[in-house]
Amino acid sequence: MHYWSPSLDVDYEFEKLVNRMHPPRVTVDHITDKKSTLIKVDSANKRGSLLEVVQVLTDLDLLIKRAYISSDGGWFMDAFHVTDQYGNKLSEDNVADRIQQSLGPRGCSFRSLRDRDYDTDEYDIVSDSSSGHKPLVTVENCVEKGYTVVNLRCADRPKLLFDTVCTLTDMQYVVFHATIIAEGPEALQEFYIRHTDGCPISSEAERQRVIHCLEAAIKRRVSKGLRLELCGEDRVGLLSDVTRIFRENGLSVTRAEVTTRGSTAVNAFYVTDASGNQVKSETIEAVRNAIGETVLKVNEDEMSMCSKSSRQQQTGGFSLGNLFRNRSERFLYNLGLIRSYSEVA
Structure with missing residues (x-):
């Protein structure tokens, strides 16, 4: 008061x-x-x-x-x-x-x-x-x-x-x-x-x-997940189509902000994968291709974090298997059996 x-x-x-x-x-x-x-x-x-x-x-x-x-x-x-x-x-x-x-x-x-x-x-x-x-x-x-x-x-x-x-x-x-x-x-x-x-x-x-x-x-206002912003002409069934594409690509919506400005829909979605983890960059690209890259946008900094996370998952991070593989490749290079260690490292 x-x-x-x-x-x-x-x-x-x-x-x-x-x-x-x-x-x-x-x-x-x-x-x-x-x-x-x-x-x-x-x-x-x-x-x-x-x-x-x-x-x-x-x-x-x-x-x-x-x-x-x-x-x-x-x-x-x-x-x-x-x-x-x-x-x-x-x-x-x-x-x-x-x-x-x-x-x-x-x-x-x-x-x-x-x-x-x-x-x-x-x-x-x-x-x-x-x-x-x-x-x-x-x-x-x-x-x-x-x-x-x-x-x-x-x-x-x-x-x-x-x-x-x-x-x-x-x-x-x-x-x-x-x-x-x-x-x-x-x-x-x-x-x-x-x-x-x-x-x-x-x-x-x-x-x-x-x-x-x-x-x-x-x-205050903290939301879990990657923020995707949808901005395009509003129409009947737009929201259901978008959420269906999210589901088909294994995304879970943790929070949504849905607004309409005249004939334009301005919606923000916070998404994770089905397990609640960070979304892979290739998944986001697939979703944007399905919805439209100019319609569904993502912040560059957040996208780069997704790419970094995806690369780490693909390489598997540090493991004993990677360690032994690198050592064996270095050994083969020293014997002259492969051309360049840097080409396979």
Whole structure:
């Protein structure tokens, strides 16, 4: 429950005044980074600025691969390296305008962002023990700088940065500096924070509370399986056809997000093999060929993980049989009975 007070209206009007005097400046750079689009945001610093920026990028369905954040003083400066859901650079030319409008005087206030998107039920908190990745959260004080340093290391997923930033903001902490790296299956996040009163974390109980809340934020919305996104013209029987193709190829759907935008179906499926293990790359290719490669898409990073897993399964990993075979081939090469050991190794 949220209570109204006159100070809330005063703060909100002050924020609008600051936005008018110092409007946010957003630049989009497609050249600097070969693999991602660089988005820079400069604006007057106010509480909730970082959360609002991350919220906008999340609403645009962008994946944040790297980010460098600084808001120490009266100015707020962020640099985000982003891609679309499939790991490609952005193709839209109006992304800067959309971000600027969202952060400007006509955009949503910090309170409405938090109330609308962060309040979730407990059916949304899912343990990530099935994913094989246990989140690691450390909280230590940097005495010489007067900050508390928070480090997170966990499996990456969509909206992860939003959930962690929203948690820190909701717990009345301010992020002064941060570095985010999520260029593979794992995400690394480092935050330099202080409480809104300007002090770092001062007790062991408070430190443990931050760790516990961030671990819960990491586990939020975790889904097991490879994410496949279906985007195409909606029609009767489309969903049943897709799930039938999944079954015929031995895939099990662990979670589905089904939406329709006008005449277009935008559905996301999280799939595993019949035993609950990671799907082989050749299986995904077979499914995409059956449904349509332009209709069913998969993130490049996740696909590369499937390929790596498939190669390991095909080679059988390390075994005594492989060891003896390699030794015998090396012995035959030394006797001159085969041409090159490297050709068979």
